Amino acid sequence: MEDVPPSDRLDAKDIEQLRRSLLGWYAQHGRDLPWRRTRDPYAIWVSEIMLQQTQVTTVLPYYQRWLERFPTVFALARADLQSVLKVWEGLGYYARARNLHRAAQMVVDDCDGRVPREVNVVMQLPGIGRTTAGGLLSAAFNLPVPILDGNVKRVLTRLSGSTLPPTAAQRLLWQLSEQLLDRNQPRDFNQALMDLGATLCVPRQPSCPLCPWRECCVAYHLGLQEQIPVSARSPDLPHKHIGVAAIWNDRGQILIDRRPARGLLGGLWEFPGGKIEPGETVEDCIAREITEELAIAIEVGDRLVEVTHAYSHFRVTLYVHHCRYLEGEPQPLACEEIRWVKPSELVEFPFPRANLRIIEALPPTSPYL
Ligand code: SF4
Structure with missing residues (x-):
């Protein structure tokens, strides 16, 4: 055309x-x-x-x-x-x-x-x-x-x-x-x-x-109503940048949450985090997301791993940091469920592929103990 x-x-x-x-x-x-x-x-x-x-x-x-x-x-x-x-x-x-x-x-x-x-x-x-x-x-x-x-x-x-x-x-x-x-x-x-x-x-x-x-x-x-509008040609895949928290409590457990049943990766477990807003550092993003989505206070620590993964319509890079849990009762404001688990128990939960690479990078025990 x-x-x-x-x-x-x-x-x-x-x-x-x-x-x-x-x-x-x-x-x-x-x-x-x-x-x-x-x-x-x-x-x-x-x-x-x-x-x-x-x-x-x-x-x-x-x-x-x-x-x-x-x-x-x-x-x-x-x-x-x-x-x-x-x-x-x-x-x-x-x-x-x-x-x-x-x-x-x-x-x-x-x-x-x-x-x-x-x-x-x-x-x-x-x-x-x-x-x-x-x-x-x-x-x-x-x-x-x-x-x-x-x-x-x-x-x-x-x-x-x-x-x-x-x-x-x-x-x-x-x-x-x-x-x-x-x-x-x-x-x-x-x-x-x-x-x-x-x-x-x-x-x-x-x-x-x-x-x-x-x-x-x-x-x-x-007779072109099925062909119009034409889609934009070869769009570059959008790239999302996500700050992710590996939050440890003083019992050596790590916090995971279950995504809502509907939508992308619905019902799978993940480490909490969210999109880095323009002008925001990874650390600020993680602290903000964790307050907004779990209503707890944390101290953001060292970088654990960086994972890039391609989905069909976008690419995502996860910037994962160790975090120390400070206070507050975690609330599932943006997910279905939250659990504290030992690193050895993570295998029992279904995770998206990008999160499996975070699990591989985790130490067997908390860096804060
Ligand atoms: S405006 Fe849309 S629905 Fe109406 S005739 Fe055109 S293509 Fe068909």
């Missing part, structure tokens, strides 16, 4: 027709979602953050529980991080919860608890990028701010017949989203666009015969 960027061929009549047909379809087929029954900017904000990288069906129970536990931005701002992470537990991508918590404190401290209405202000809050800002401001305040999440990128790429990977056509897709947005009904328009991508214009076998946009859709007319 020849590289074709998203076109700007839409004239005012096309745009009007696209708006009308989409809104008409949405009035009949739009999904009934709890965050659409409220105008509370805080509740809508929570839903927008939870929906980043997570499906609606997964988010629903978390959203309800979150609002029961933290019904207002004030309640969230004064909660401690451990209880926030506890309520988020199992939803994944924990930086979202940490950012939401921090952002709630900023909104309370700087804006008297009112969610800002200006795009540039709201985008200064941790965890809010351009599309989340658009989703939040249009849904909460009916402001004409465009969106471009993964579903919307797919819809607009197909509509325009672009054969560039969406990442390469980002700027033009934003323009298209802005051009199409109905200034009179931005809330409904953006929600409708999301629903179109989530229910009809799905990645495989889109339901084009039911689609309100099929008349104008270039991919549909060319």
Whole structure:
């Protein structure tokens, strides 16, 4: 396929027709979602953050529980991080919860608890990028701010017949989203666009015969809806850098945890740790992750081993340090279960392959005894 960027061929009549047909379809087929029954900017904000990288069906129970536990931005701002992470537990991508918590404190401290209405202000809050800002401001305040999440990128790429990977056509897709947005009904328009991508214009076998946009859709007319969007060519595998703790107690035992049953390596045991944030040292990362995920205090010691491992979609390097347990009762805030075990007992537990190399590197007894 020849590289074709998203076109700007839409004239005012096309745009009007696209708006009308989409809104008409949405009035009949739009999904009934709890965050659409409220105008509370805080509740809508929570839903927008939870929906980043997570499906609606997964988010629903978390959203309800979150609002029961933290019904207002004030309640969230004064909660401690451990209880926030506890309520988020199992939803994944924990930086979202940490950012939401921090952002709630900023909104309370700087804006008297009112969610800002200006795009540039709201985008200064941790965890809010351009599309989340658009989703939040249009849904909460009916402001004409465009969106471009993964579903919307797919819809607009197909509509325009672009054969560039969406990442390469980002700027033009934003323009298209802005051009199409109905200034009179931005809330409904953006929600409708999301629903179109989530229910009809799905990645495989889109339901084009039911689609309100099929008349104008270039991919549909060319019979290319299965081929578009094309994926980016030969992407470099992302490389994750993880700080990992081999935590020893004063009885010579080492702490392991069991990963949640779902998701990557679900149900396997591992040594606790997490992603090194930009600008963070391995030692700082380990101390932070262990506080956040296990709620215990440790002293980070010498490097034990460094392990690099390739999975199908990414590579990971584990920077493993010996750590001395200091205090606190370990809590499984981000895992299913925690155990203290002797090094000789580790063979009884299933570990991912990268962790087996950590076990091989472990001394038979604690370096702290
Ligand atoms: S006609 Fe098909 S490919 Fe085009 S926007 Fe509708 S569902 Fe997507």
